[in-house]
Amino acid sequence: MSFRSEKILSLAGVDFNHSKEDDLIAQFNKYLKNGMHGICFSSYLDGQEPGSIITAEQIQERIEIIKPYTKWIRTFSCTDGNELIPVIAKENGLKVMVGAWLSDDKELNEKEVVNLIKVAKAGDADLVAVGNEVLYREELNEEELLGYIRQVKKALPGIEVGYVDAYYEFVNRPAITEACDVIFANCYSFWEGCHIDYSHVYMQNMYFQAVRAANGKRVIISETGWPNVGTAFEGAEPNTENALRYFINTQKWSREENIELMYFSSFDESWKVGAEGDVGAYWGLWDKHGKLKYQK
Template sequence: MSFRSEKILSLAGEDFQQKSIGDLIAMYNELLDSGVHGLCFSAYKEGQAPGSIISADQIRERIQIIKPHTNWIRTFSCTDGNEQIPAIAKEYGLKVMVGAWLSDDKEKNEQEIENLVRVVKVGDADLVAVGNEVLYREELTEEELLEYIFRVKQMIPGAKVGYVDAYYEFINRPAVTDACDVIYANCYPFWEGCHIDYSHVYMKNMYYGVLQIAKGKKVIISETGWPNKGTAFEVSEPSAENALRYFINTQKWSKEENIEVMYFSSFDESWKIEDEGDVGVYWGLWDKNGKRKYGS
């Protein structure tokens, strides 16, 4: 193998050509058991969806499953019981990136912000996210989002406040980037139709593209992952092998270069079929019942 081809493989991640599915599962379990930086966390169970009221008991049950495998969790909402997650996570020694879900429902937004501020003031938030992909969904204007961000920063001075969206939104919207103390970039080669063979270098390019315009601010990959079942998106193929490969590449890079990644996601969630089709259901490292997908 030439130096050039070795370099290309290095950029693309692990060389999987000689790896069996058993080899991949062993590598996956070694990485998961040694602990990942962070996991996107949802406590919804089968039959529940956003708007369902979640209990402290089910939050504890789900956190107990993932706690041995991660240092951080990321939450998405501060209403409908989700506001209990940070305090419970702290009981288990986890750090928390706390999110307030924003939408075009201005009344619900106020509840989210009020609860978010309360969580921060009692000391249960290590990082703060005001909104998640609300620009991508076109539910708020940039000006409206900035008003929320600046208001929250004023209410909780000293907190590390940012916004979560697709990586390119920060490149295309310098005012949003400037408003953030920390930049939370979602990086999904799958949703850009990338073949698994090129997915790792593609994701790295997303991250470094944001880093270049961040003006020295910390950039956290707030979501990235790969589904193990469902309908393909262009040449992005869901499969157990591809999900394992993507996880292995991402976690090895995260550990080797100290990249902070909130992997998506902790558990499969059936409700996502409504918005994302069948593929939306299968992004978890654990299935909908909390069973580890690839053994232990």
Template sequence: MSYREGHYYSPNQNSNQKSQEYVHHNIDFSEITKKDLTDLWRDTLENGMHGICFSLYEDGQKPGDIITAEQVNRRIQILKPYSGWVRSFSCIEGNEHIPRIAHENGMKTLVGAWLSSDLELNEREIEGLITLAKEGCVDIAAVGNEVMYRNDLSEEQLIHYINRVKEALPNIPVGYVDAYYEFSHRPNITEVCDVILTNCYPYWEGCPIEHSFHHMVSMFESAKNAGQGKRVIITETGWPSEGGSLKGAIASNENAMKYFIETQNWSTQNDIEIFYFSSFDESWKVGAEGDVGAFWGLWDKNEKLKF
């Protein structure tokens, strides 16, 4: 996900929204030294995450490159001690190894079929998702990721793909991934989803770090209200460790650690399902999202923990 025109954080957003009561123990980061912050980040990571988004590409690789099972396995071994679930974004070009190897290692999977304006590739993705599910490698199926944002397909086309997968996989929850507000803006899509899969990024709305946690919660509640009782999963949220700023949102090591600590504590205390974005830094994203695109990982591009 990246910046979207017309969606900037306003301080009034959080104060105007009636918030559900959650268990949350506020941390006064102003009283914490850099070393203590790093130690707390490490402790939080060691306590484990519900889920993590899988970063497939090493330095010099990009989407379209064919990735080997050996590379996927090496990264799964790194992530396995820290996360119960892994999320993948595609079912072709080596991405199909992710759910298979994750399941072999006792992890659960949220598996995505990447949909675009290329209808031929879409067929390969949908068939790949169905095949993986019938192998027993898919716990939740995601049909498309931010397709509406990119205007790659019409609502009718996307709904057709979702219904096709639901019909093929009647025993697996099927949903669609997009920004939190899309589920209230597009009720026809929301209605056909078994599960609401929402991306929540205070950074991309220019939200200062001191307000980011509460803004993320308000995003989650927006998707939850649109879902009207359906299961809601945060499929992406995170904070970049370097690469610049967007209005009041500043990419830095300290802010990335603070955001991770806050979101993971809230997830654990309230049993909220979150897939943190992301596992490893990916250099190819510089062009797509500006400099910050390459720095969303908990691990750097060389697979070393950042902090």
């Protein structure tokens, strides 16, 4: 077999044809115990949602669960107690990609940005993300977002600042790509309706589109994952086998190719059914009570 053929097979991922669920769970636990590069973190307990006030105690409780398995965490907000996550994570030996949540609420945006800058100036941010999919949601326009990115970059010289959105936004919006020090690309085969058999190559294609658009800048996959329960989205079916296969392929590739990747997500979150339908509640590696979902 040629090197090129071997490389193509490697990109296609693991051959799962003869893998039973117990085999997949064993592989999942092997990769989990070997450690992920990063994971998207939420400390919301069941019954909480954005706008709920979170406490240092619940943050510490959730950090304790995940910290043996990851080097980095990614946060999404710097208000309502979320601004406490980075300092607690750093105290527990984790690196942090700190996010400010932006929306069409300009008053709340200012609070998010002020707190983000405060967290970073205190030394509790290794990377900074100004906004998450706010262009995708059409809640800010490009010039408004650029204003926030420039504000944060001016306040935080020496810290890499970026923006999180779907990979294609960085292809289609060169001004945003140019303004970022680092590109945070969300790459979801599931949400593009891809069958699990092709999901790994499909996700890699998303990543490499962002890499080409980045023109040499650092590119981090800021979100990718697969739910284990819910309604199928076109060819993408949420179930335990597919969630395990996607995780295994993603972690293997990330480790072998040194891809920086924040897996989505740490814990199941019931509140997300409102925005994403029934699958929204089942993206976690741990359930809503903090129990690891995939065990023999």
